[in-house]
Amino acid sequence: MSAKWSIFKTGAICLVCFFCSMAVVAQNDSEYEERIEQYQKDWSKLIPRYTKVQYAGSMGLFSLGTGWVYGKNNQWETDLMFGYIPKYSTEHGKLCITLKENFTPWDLIIGQKGFSFQPLSCGIYVNSVIDDDFWVSEPGKYPNAYYTFSTKIRFNFFVGQRIAFKIPKAKRDWAKSLALFYEISSNELYIVSAANNHYLKPSNYLHLSLGIKIQWF
């Protein structure tokens, strides 16, 4: 009798232990999944959210790029763009790369069809020509501080405006919204040149660019 009871007791303890262990495993499983979810969520912030195509703007005749939207009201944007500079009167066409920071503080909704107007977009972009004839700092053959600027890296400043169209949810096949924009820009070398000369007029050192932004999500 006592022997049977002990067998039963052992069996019961084993069962309890088994279920307990299952519960522990289950708890581990959900923790793992949560972590992975968080991990993927963190990395998913790095997925570019839009594609931009820009015409002119001293960053290539055409440039194509992608970027990230962030900020409380999505007012900040960082673009990474690749541009093509045609040959014109030089020896060959060139590629260039641009890192661009945009600030668009206001988004004014127009009507009920999804249109909005962004009265100001402004920012700065750094452009680099991918070509051996250009240097970041002067090559070693020159005496120190011979040329005090870089032919490769240009700092550009811009202001512009945008109109945007939010695609209604029912009609969203690919993109969430579209925006058309124009920008007026100049670079540090033009500004330095204009600063000491009356001869140079805004039409000499300011340039226009046009672009489209397709926001995927």
Next chain:
Amino acid sequence: MQERLCMRNLCIFFLSAFILCSCEELFEAHPYDGKITGETGMNAKNIARIVNNCAGKQQIRFIMMGDTQRWYDETEDFVSHINSRNDIDFVIHGGDISDFGLTKEMLWQRNILNKLKVPYVVLLGNHDCLATGEQVFRKVFGDENFAFVAGNIRFVCLNTNSLEYDYSHPVPDFDFIDEQLTAQATEEEKTIVVMHSPPFSDQFDNNIAPFFQEEIIKFSNLQFCLNAHEHRLEVKDRFKDGIIYYGSANIEKRNYLLFTITPNGYEREVVYF
């Protein structure tokens, strides 16, 4: 109402964009893109005028200046000053027409110099060689080495900015100098050698400076040499052989060198404007 507001905003948007379209050169691919608008081949066109105007003349009066980089206002003042005189045959710009080698710098300076009533030529300066600068310079102005005969004076204009080049590109180009020596038909012809960077400057290939001098003194009746680059007025007998190098100041100093070559010699004057 909302629709109308939408239309109005759209109109403002496109209007402001298109008002800008009235500017020349509205779109820019890149500041070094080499997109040239307007006249090209300035040196060749002006040399034709110089040769024509000076043919048969016994007395030639010309101006040496240079280093106009980023001094647009001063260059404009220089042009209007020269236009107010009527005793000049032509102007030699000793190079550094641009500061950064940007395409538009060359075009802006060309536009200013094109207002000169008298013909002008531009030499290649070291700043003009930067990035795509030289490629644009060649199109807008002309070759790095060139020569012309005004009256009975041969002007040999040389690229001497050796620091900007590798050994694969000869600077100064002795083949060009030899060609000019051979081209010199008469012993009566006078010669003036013009360059941007003078011997013993930071740009010149100083290893061959004595050989360079040995070559150029072979020119018949070498009057003197002219250079820019140093941004100051200079009178230097650089090789202690009696051949004087006259250096022009940068245009910011608001002066230029005026030379009058007569059958018996030459006169030099520094003119402030």
